[in-house]
Amino acid sequence: MLTNWTYKKRLSVIFRRTNFLREYRDFLGNLKETQPRYLQTNKETLYTEYVYSIPLGKVLTDSLEKAIVGAFDRVCKVKSAGGRLYVRIYKYKLPDHVAYEQLKEINVDTKYTVPIGLTLDDLILHNFDVTPHMTVAGATRQGKTVFLKQLITYLCENNPTEDIRLYLIDLKGGLEFGRYADLKQTVRVASNACETAKLLEEVQSEMNRNMSVFRKLGYTNIVDTPIKTRTFVIVDEAAQLSSEPFMQQETKEQLGYCQHALSEITRIGGALGYRLVFATQYPTSDTLPRQIKQNADAKLSFRLTTEVASRVALDEQGAEKLTVPGRAIYRTIDKVEIQVPYISDKESEERLAKFKEVDQRDGASYDKVSRTDDDDPLQTG
Template structure:
């Protein structure tokens, strides 16, 4: 009889990472293909030294440097773009380690960071403006562990957004425009909008006081860009002997003579880049495509210092739309889901954007490639925010939640679900599979951390063998934090429904974004309060499982 050894999860993870890295290296042409008369096409790939070294913190994959394919060197494997591609494929940071000498070698190191998955849905209202944020701060999205990605448009300094249809490009443009208009008054920000979808996407902003010009036809776009080019030349003359950028110039001249930021937004640039119609520009006839490309390249190359920034989007990321001249002046690019790997490589020089889900993006910031979830902004949200800006009552910005408040809120939710559905028991795996916990996006590792926290606070009993923990009686202080009042309401008294007797289902509603049923409806009977739960009596525990020791105690008592 054959007995198969049960493999450790880290061993399986190391083998999977090695296969992914080998496949990606082959895709990057870091392999040797030869033709043989006997065997046909022969592929020589990068091989690894066995066994692979895996720890809870990292996986070290040693390359067999003595058997490298023909034409592949260590220098090729150490290039930054190789590590970027491997990191995007492995979903973890990848670095290289090279040691020379007798015991030297070359390793790919996959850093296994403790992290939670990127959320599938991020609402624009959840994006909290960081403290001391710059005036042109943009909400890009949310990444691993819920980390919010904000960027300063002055540092980008231009942005290209591309992807297939219905993947989130227009929603992203709306989020950027709403943030800019809500942050700066019309005296400090002027918007030049061009909606080449017939004015359907950016029509909400036509009455915004920040809008200086609104264009809906491709033949009018070169004229608008020419006007901005002339403004760029005028500002260059003004700032030539006073400052190197617009911020330094505004600091010297004061608020009364300060120049506003000019942000140009072009939605669906492909309609202009593919148009062969002739227009009259500066006394000569030129095609719309050539005039648009030349003006965009000139503005992108020289307009940053004078406070002019470009944001363009397209759903056709082909080489005749996103030309090499445009890519060279747009180092920061966002790629939503694309229809093919070729389109993904055109945008971010990597094929990882192919097949992404809706709202998921690859954000290239210079040499860095990051996966993020874009903020969601509905049409109703856009109308409400634009109306609030026009009336002078901009919506309040969200405040970031501290780690302690989040832990208390999640602990309160776990205790209430354990009371409602598990009768005071605290089984980790069952709680992880519970629909309410799944909607709250609490992972297995996070669940174990919260359970250890509650156990240290004497709220849960200790875990013994395969028995789940049980909820103990809560003190008055613990009742104030985790009881029916709820940790979220204790930490934020200004929250809605401040009634102390309100059920914890309000907290579940705030956490999951949908209405949660009452606790007594979940089980069909009235759920006991947390302070009524105590440890299991000793005599009931003795009757639970008739072990030999318990049978001896019963016989002695009889």
């Protein structure tokens, strides 16, 4: 284990080799270079942080950051702010597993907010009233669908039943989301492209009606109104909504409509209380439409197979380097590496059993009798 002196000494070597030095004049007036000015050491429970003054004219570059991060036997984070360089060296590693039940120990008192994952410093929360739409990417068995189930479970458990409405699109044939079809919060589940088109037609009709009501009442954003209901449209395996050359024209038009309708949710639905979570296994320019990507300010990516896929999902590399299932990069303004909580199918079903309606009809997709808030955007619960 390295000592504090060793850490600082190693940082001095890195500063010299990367030319991260400050200039000064000696007593003879000669211009010389020396180490950046060391300011302080902050010792916290989880980490030790070394603070330096950034030399005039110097900036934190990718090469300097990589050199620092790669120089130590512990997890290290580097950032610059206010003319200072902060090198934070952690005492612990990010856990490879976080159980969903651990979330119950954390008090989240903001509605429509869900835990996204654990960082080295804290639990990251996502507030859907602040950032309405999210894209999710990830290769097979890396945690994407488990995250969506965790999201559904947490929303239902931690918000009044009448405040959450779910439109679930499961393009794995309904195998994953079919279990949620009889929840009181669920309006409809779609399991193929045809059902998805019908579901989105219903959503668009609702949005148009709600828009008319908002206009009459002078509302511009649901967060500034007494309306408590939020409608979540959650899509898994969205790549199945991309057309292929061999498809019939009718099918292509149907898929085109689905992508257009989902884009409209991100464009105008946020102000009306609609929240889109759009998940795909293979992020490309076809499977992750440009308008959805641009309007979804939150991006979550589990491991992807290539750097190109990572750049599509996150606008930068990194997701291809993740190695642990459930490990992801969450990006809004900044990006952070997290471990996403894990929930099994059994635990999810047990937790949500109290929200189930008794319905004898077969099939994964069906219309339910409208709740009072299905047709009334002013239902306040």
